[in-house]
Amino acid sequence: MRIAIIGLGLIGGSWALALKEWAKSEERRPSGIEVVGFDAKGTQRAEANKRKIVDHIYATPMEAVKGAQVVIVATPVMAVRETFEDIAAHLEKGAIVTDVCSTKRQVMRWAKELLPDNVSFVGGHPMAGKTAGLEEAEAKLFQDCTYCLIPAPNARQEAIESVVRLVEIAGAKAHFIDADEHDSYVAAISHLPYLTATSLVNLSFESDGWKEISRVAGTGFQDTTRLADGSVQMWLDICRTNNDALISWIDRYQQMLSRVRHMLELAGLQDERGRSRPAEETEPEPLRAFLENAREGRTQLFQNKRKFQLESNFVDSSMPDSKEMKANIGRMFVGGMLKKPKKDEDSKS
Amino acid sequence: MRIAIIGLGLIGGSWALALKEWAKSEERRPSGIEVVGFDAKGTQRAEANKRKIVDHIYATPMEAVKGAQVVIVATPVMAVRETFEDIAAHLEKGAIVTDVCSTKRQVMRWAKELLPDNVSFVGGHPMAGKTAGLEEAEAKLFQDCTYCLIPAPNARQEAIESVVRLVEIAGAKAHFIDADEHDSYVAAISHLPYLTATSLVNLSFESDGWKEISRVAGTGFQDTTRLADGSVQMWLDICRTNNDALISWIDRYQQMLSRVRHMLELAGLQDERGRSRPAEETEPEPLRAFLENAREGRTQLFQNKRKFQLESNFVDSSMPDSKEMKANIGRMFVGGMLKKPKKDEDSKS
DSSP, X not given: OEEEEEOOSHHHHHHHHHHHHHHHHTTOOTTSOEEEEEOSOHHHHHHHHHTTOSSEEOSSHHHHHTTOSEEEEOSOGGGHHHHHHHHGGGSOTTOEEEEOOSOOHHHHHHHHHHSOTTSXXXXXXXXXXXXXXXXXXXXXXXXXXXXXXXXXXXXXXXXXXXHHHHHHHTTOEEEEOOHHHHHHHHIIIIIHHHHHHHHHHHHHHTSTTHHHHHHTOOHHHHHHTGGGGSOHHHHHHHHHHSHHHXXXXXXXXXXXXXXXXXXXXXXXXXXXXXXXXXXXXXXOHXXXXXXXXXXXXXXXHHHHHHHHHHSOGGGOXXXXXXXXXXXXXXXXXXXXXXXXXXXXXXXXX | OEEEEEOOSHHHHHHHHXXXXXXXXXXXXXXXOEEEEEOSOHHHHHHHHHTTOSSEEOXXXXXXXXXXXXXXXXXXXXXXXXXXXXXXXXXXXXXXXXXXXXXXXXXXHHHHHHSOTTSEEEEEEESOOOSOOGGGOOTTTTTTOEEEEEEOTTOOHHHHHHHHHHHHHTTOEEEEOOHHHHHHHHIIIIIHXXXXXXXXXXXXXTXXXXXXXXXXXXXXXXXXXXXXXXXXXXXXXXXXHSHHHHHHHHHHHHHHHHHHHHHHHHHOSBOTTSOBOOGGGOOOHHHHHHHHHHHHHHHHHHHHHHHHHHSOGGGOTTSTTHHHHHHHTTSOOGGGTSSOOOHHHHHHO
């Protein structure tokens, strides 16, 4: 079976490594899994070759997808449209196409508009990442992460099952979600934090005290603004394809900051002119409750995540037709190569 | 020499461990350095005892400071006032008092108001920290961090020099700064990031999609909101004693978010009703420049910090009377215990 990866950055490279490691550890037939790839940048292709990220690198996306049963598009969001246009006529009939982009509405629209009806598109988004490129790609990148999946309306059931199986192979946890909900939720939990991080940096960077301020920066600032160090091209594409959801969250965030501002006025020991006022005249409780709420929220968030990770993929209530899929779990997937190995079967083959 | 530490949390505990390690490694005279302590919480005192954080723990701050040449106040900011009131009558004549609080204007006011004239107060603030308490205290916590110092107008020159020496002993880099500037700069680089982190958490926590949102949270959110996990009491005190500087930065931050919002409108592929619009009609360049600026700012910030760390303490142009201090570097500090060891001298003693 051939799997083609278009775009060999952190995510594409990690997909390739995860698949190759799985193929090795599961003692597949020698002729089994072949992972091929393409990247628009020559330097990236050279690095992928050097590190043997894929079995073969092609000079065009058209050649890479030829004969591939599965195609993983791992480019920045705005490059997906052109990639779909390029590969559409070269995809195998019945091929499975998926992507890894951080926003899903535009990608689903482009898939509907540009890909042939005889391929199954299943949008994907791994909630994993680092502020790095191919150099930090690793087979374990997706281990235990939530992997959002949005099947196109015309995607075949076996194709969806195959993508779930691939996600399991990568060590991640499939999570079916609607494209609108996905884009809104990741705006709150990922894209807005990126914009608050870049804004925090620019606020100090543009201020008169910049040089002095940078002397007193500690690890807190480093962590809070880590996202600002990410690929500008990738994040710009995310912002452009999720602008409306982001604007809606920015409006709510601004309202919350105004609440915080008011609570600071109530709680503070300095009046508006910077003069001391007695602690007895201040009202710290609303601010205390707000800060305690955030601490509690963060604790719950990571508890929820862990709980979710412990659930089995196939009891996930969000999965479409989960009963049918549960029954199908032992069935042959694409080319028979992705099925879960059974020991006695393996010894016979 | 006796050093008393009032408040045995992460910072107080780390000071104690750093001093004890130094005393050991420098092969001080057996009777040399004695580190004693106090904490208002019985559980904290018990833990400090168990881990041998200090040589002796007292049940009151008054007993702890008795006979101490150096007193380090490491309580939350709002407890400093009461601590000063408690210890004022029990301090040795000529003692050096310093603190570790994250805001400095109120502390300097309280020191002036409450401490006797015959002690030297040197306000301090290490730009180091973790989201943890005494359990993570370590001798190396201050290694390479910027350590802000604000001497009171009546602090003696030798007292200031002794505090600089202590900061060096802890592995940190002394940085003299004005209290107003300090409070404004740390508001931008530390306290505002804390409030943006708590606001980001509460924004999702208070939203209807909370449960779904927590499923898609990744490492980016975890890092961006790490500060929200800190001690609410500590941060509330910081907010209350730095409310005016914080409000001024929040106002500027809100203006910046409004700029970001406008740039999203220009760059986005969705119009205000969520309908697709052609890429050719969008204007992504202002947003790209903003994001690139943040990336550049963050790079420069850490370059500036490293450059600053490489400078010698005693050529720091911000130090008061730096020429005089440079000449005095070899002089005897408090009790002769803090001077830099010279090998041939040591072998004679």
